[in-house]
Amino acid sequence: MRDDLIRSYDTFSLQLPTKNIGHPLVFFESCLSTNTACFQEAERGASHGTLVLADSQTSGRGRKGRAWYSPRGKNLYFSILLTQLPVQSGISWIPLVTGLALTETLEKITSLAFSLKWPNDILFKNKKMAGILCECKQAGKAGSACVVGVGININSTYGDFSPDLSEIATSLFIECQFPFNRSVVLTSFLEKFESYYENLLKSGAHSMKIPYTRRCSTIGRQIRIELMTGESIQGIAVGIGDEGELLVSESEKSSESLVVKVREGDVIHLR
Numbered sequence: 001m002r003d004d005l006i007r008s009y010d011t012f013s014l015q016l017p018t019k020n021i022g023h024p025l026v027f028f029e030s031c032l033s034t035n036t037a038c039f040q041e042a043e044r045g046a047s048h049g050t051l052v053l054a055d056s057q058t059s060g061r062g063r064k065g066r067a068w069y070s071p072r073g074k075n076l077y078f079s080i081l082l083t084q085l086p087v088q089s090g091i092s093w094i095p096l097v098t099g100l101a102l103t104e105t106l107e108k109i110t111s112l113a114f115s116l117k118w119p120n121d122i123l124f125k126n127k128k129m130a131g132i133l134c135e136c137k138q139a140g141k142a143g144s145a146c147v148v149g150v151g152i153n154i155n156s157t158y159g160d161f162s163p164d165l166s167e168i169a170t171s172l173f174i175e176c177q178f179p180f181n182r183s184v185v186l187t188s189f190l191e192k193f194e195s196y197y198e199n200l201l202k203s204g205a206h207s208m209k210i211p212y213t214r215r216c217s218t219i220g221r222q223i224r225i226e227l228m229t230g231e232s233i234q235g236i237a238v239g240i241g242d243e244g245e246l247l248v249s250e251s252e253k254s255s256e257s258l259v260v261k262v263r264e265g266d267v268i269h270l271r
């Protein structure tokens, strides 16, 4: 399925109503990874808000070095270059704010209820609809840069997914049984993201805590977290800290002294 977005990405770019986010647009029929391409743009001095969009990726990356399934003509794969960055702890809120904007966008477009699993997995009935990979580093002429990479399963069908993926992933088409126009989804997301990101820059991370906590289905759940060290911890997710970390009470009853802060890991909702 090749929709308007790919046939006329230049028109899409001209009509995009955002101020900075999405301008300019760099489009690839195919690239290795839009995150990699976006950092290359940064090295060459690309401006804040530059959007790298691809119709397919040959080495799409997920968190923890996993691959991101990126077939041609079906879904959205894009990365946004951010060089105007929030101060210190605000940076760790970028992936969370992206997840918040994405959840709200998908709910508005489909009227379905999505859940946001900490830090930024967008799930529908426990299956993954979208993923976010945020990477920050020094990037040549751009200086300190963060690249926010987003993959949204839009028009993939069951048959497109390998059997192991169809157990854990879904798409808007699979859930709604009709195709979606990728440019509509992308425009809506970029507008929402710009508004949240401006808020993060102006008002800081504390302004994001309440809307994020309200949307995050991990809070209040019994969870297990597989940490980067290979260890795992189990407990109740009791809140979000100032730096976007997950606060986990390791006892059944929440007690201040037993609350641990988790900055990175894979969360499994137990009940």
Ligand code: BTN
Pocket (backbone or CB within 6 Å): 032, 033, 034, 035, 036, 057, 059, 060, 061, 062, 063, 064, 066, 068, 076, 077, 078, 079, 130, 131, 132, 133, 149, 150, 151, 152
């Ligand atoms: C995850 O949930 O593991 C994150 C997946 C992020 C995938 C997107 S697709 C566009 C961008 N380019 C990449 O290589 N990865 C991100």
